[in-house]
Amino acid sequence: VTASVYPVAHPGELELNLADPQQIGEVFDSAQPAWILIAGAFCHVDLCETKRKNCFNVNVAGPKRCAELARQTGATVVYYSTDHVFDGTKERYSESDAVQPLNTYAESKVAGEEALRAALPEGHLILRTSWLYGPDPARKNFPIRFTDRLRAGEKVPVPSDQWGSPTYTEDLARVTRFLLEKGARGTFHATGPDFLSRGTLAARICKSYHLDALQATFVETDQLQQPAKRPLRIRLNTDKLAAIGAPPLRGVTEGLKSLRPVALEAAQS
Numbered sequence: 001v002t003a004s005v006y007p008v009a010h011p012g013e014l015e016l017n018l019a020d021p022q023q024i025g026e027v028f029d030s031a032q033p034a035w036i037l038i039a040g041a042f043c044h045v046d047l048c049e050t051k052r053k054n055c056f057n058v059n060v061a062g063p064k065r066c067a068e069l070a071r072q073t074g075a076t077v078v079y080y081s082t083d084h085v086f087d088g089t090k091e092r093y094s095e096s097d098a099v100q101p102l103n104t105y106a107e108s109k110v111a112g113e114e115a116l117r118a119a120l121p122e123g124h125l126i127l128r129t130s131w132l133y134g135p136d137p138a139r140k141n142f143p144i145r146f147t148d149r150l151r152a153g154e155k156v157p158v159p160s161d162q163w164g165s166p167t168y169t170e171d172l173a174r175v176t177r178f179l180l181e182k183g184a185r186g187t188f189h190a191t192g193p194d195f196l197s198r199g200t201l202a203a204r205i206c207k208s209y210h211l212d213a214l215q216a217t218f219v220e221t222d223q224l225q226q227p228a229k230r231p232l233r234i235r236l237n238t239d240k241l242a243a244i245g246a247p248p249l250r251g252v253t254e255g256l257k258s259l260r261p262v263a264l265e266a267a268q269s
């Protein structure tokens, strides 16, 4: 559950709807959190183009409300953001580089970041990440979904011209904890160390899990005719994270090995 508050004093879980400012206030009153980690988001990049208002409610207004409430209580807010705040025209991006969002989803994440910096200048942590994958029970990330589809005998189109840095979710969680415990604040880039194309990642998954690579068909992003424009090649510079002593994130070889038991278990029907 990515958008819940876990109150330390009251074990349990409270649902928090980022699109409902009043309910966010009620959850804060009840839970009195010291740390708020906002991983929940409106992430369907194409749907964001037609559901702009919903997208901004969830990705901007909700996090802004959390930040305003946190300011009153002295709490810290972590906002998970994306490499897509950039357009990919530069070789490698540092935290201080100018953003250049190409679609509504990316615009909303930029606006979410700005809302946090404005409402909670001393108490926010923004972690920009990329191509998340890990042992997700919902089996929604690329390596698991790709594996499920191949094992179901499907032909799977893979955009061969998109490049990124696969990031193992458990490592991102570990990094988040490290930064919070260290009292770090501000913006950090947090991705895995490898930079590769979606096609190469697909081939690595096939090799690692002994799947039939011929079932993957490589296509150019343009051929997919998706409503939202996508940056094709974004590499984040993670030197700032390394310099503060954060635990290293695992590369693809290690990540696929860690994911193997979950990836190869039968998908729920």
Ligand SMILES: NC(=O)c1ccc[n+]([C@@H]2O[C@H](COP(=O)([O-])OP(=O)(O)OC[C@H]3O[C@@H](n4cnc5c(N)ncnc54)[C@H](OP(=O)(O)O)[C@@H]3O)[C@@H](O)[C@H]2O)c1
Binding pocket: 001, 002, 003, 016, 017, 018, 019, 038, 039, 040, 041, 042, 043, 044, 058, 080, 081, 082, 083, 109, 128, 129, 130, 131, 132, 133, 140
């Ligand atoms: N996945 C990536 O490769 C990637 C890359 C860069 C950054 N990020 C960022 O990382 C975070 C997590 O991404 P993800 O891939 O895990 O996204 P995801 O799989 O699409 O999950 C989004 C989560 O947000 C929840 N959510 C949606 N609307 C909500 C609302 N109104 N209130 C509370 N929660 C709501 C969803 O709950 P339901 O399932 O119940 O709808 C879901 O659990 C996001 O902030 C995203 O921008 C992801």
